[in-house]
Amino acid sequence: MSDLRQCEIVCVVGARPNFMKIGPVMRALDNAGIRAQLVHTGQHYDAAMNERFFADLNIPRPDVNLEVGSSSHAVQTAEVMSRFEPVLDRLNPRAILVVGDVNSTIACALVAAKKGIGVIHVEAGLRSYDRRMPEEINRVLTDQISDLLFTTERHALDNLEREGIERDRVHFVGNVMIDTQLHNLDRAVPWRETLQAAGIEPEEFAPAGRYGVLTLHRPSNVDAAEILEPLVTTLSTIAKDLPLVFPLHPRTHNRLRSFGLEQHLEDVSIAVLPPAGYLEMLGLMKDAKVVLTDSGGMQEETTALGVPCITLRENTERPVTIDEGTNVLVGHDTEQLQAAFRDLMQHGGKQGRIPYYWDGNAGERIAGIIGDWLGLPGATRATG
Known part of the structure; x- marks a missing residue:
């Protein structure tokens, strides 16, 4: 003190x-x-x-x-x-x-x-x-x-x-979160360095240089096996078409283990990382083809970066990211999740603009x- x-x-x-x-x-x-x-x-x-x-x-x-x-x-x-x-x-x-x-x-x-x-x-x-x-x-x-x-x-x-x-x-x-993002953008850790630090070879993981970022931590998504299992199964399928980088929250890690779902992350193109620092996450997001998340802040950060975002929540307190930005809300509906991902792969995903101020x-x-x-x-x- x-x-x-x-x-x-x-x-x-x-x-x-x-x-x-x-x-x-x-x-x-x-x-x-x-x-x-x-x-x-x-x-x-x-x-x-x-x-x-x-x-x-x-x-x-x-x-x-x-x-x-x-x-x-x-x-x-x-x-x-x-x-x-x-x-x-x-x-x-x-x-x-x-x-x-x-x-x-x-x-x-x-x-x-x-x-x-x-x-x-x-x-x-x-x-x-x-x-x-x-x-x-x-x-x-x-x-x-x-x-x-x-x-x-x-x-x-x-x-x-x-x-x-x-x-x-x-x-x-x-x-102010966008103030922080813009202030630190040139200090962001390149995504390849973040993977290499975790012992993952970037060129083998994403040979075309294209990947998505996944975060998942909210109790509404991870605390019930009947919700988490279909989500993880669908995300594993998505990862076959687009490799996913998954900084794993301790809460989610514990739930995956207790529900016996860890095998869904094996033998697919999901790079499971420990929780990442801010500059590492910024580097991962800014070069991603898509971010799949249940985080509130990342909905805003992706809109400011112009990166498509698929939000795994039933509602959002940040509707401006949907009305003006790059965000699509799919909830727990795996069919909506797959449809949003198909649109991304076929048409580039939702385009938006940076909100005023x-x-x-x-x-x-x-x-x-x-x-x-x-x-x-x-x-x-x-x-x-």
Whole structure:
């Protein structure tokens, strides 16, 4: 823990999806002369992966690590709250800034709101309208108690207004995850190097230089054998036509093993890798023919890269990637999955465009609005 000092903004991260969003915000706050400190709740508790992400993304080392670790949703949320409160008392900020929709987001926002400290939510207004998703509950509740809400696309305002949130609290600034992507694009690790590091010969695996990327980790996809087995069987068939690179999430690995499905990944063109760092994943995605995923962030990243995306979910909180981008939603329906893949192979897949304000400058817009809100001199309000 570094030397704690009073600051204007406490920025909070808790899990891997947050890391990719906080870097541009911290840089922009620093450039604007706004004093900020970073608190890592430790919700993502893999120390090696934490170090990797902070190094890859040039994120400043956290001033505080609460080291909460994994547990049930209720226990983890409560533990973050109890450990965050004394830190907040000591730092005495004017506001906290939370990103995304993980348990740490709502936990820290609740503590701040109950203490009369301002709450700023980056990536507000995203809705899947599926309350079975814990992230959806976190999103809705965090938005309700936030003083400043920063959105990634215009339609998020409609979602928020339907929930009674005043328009003047909401600011459309763009997508900080795309800031990170554009900032690091020339540092991406080439896909061949990533395969070679895993002991796989790229020219043998994908002799034509064409491959797809597969990620799978959501409980709705991997926790029930009756859903996971047909998915894996279909993906194994797809891999016969297009080799797939599969960075394997620990949760998915455990489920494949416990359901006796590991053999579906053998003797087919699926390169199973350990969880990849950000720069490795960026390199894999940018040169892929397609990305098949149940990740929310990768739907956005593929749209920004112009890479076709087939999303293995029944719904998405990022509809702009479907309306404007390269994303196709197929759910658990293996026939829809095969149809989307056939279209890709025959016609090149869905073409899209980059949404407005996904230009690499969201962090600067956020810092300008925060500076204005705090009454700091020289702040410039973003418009949109």
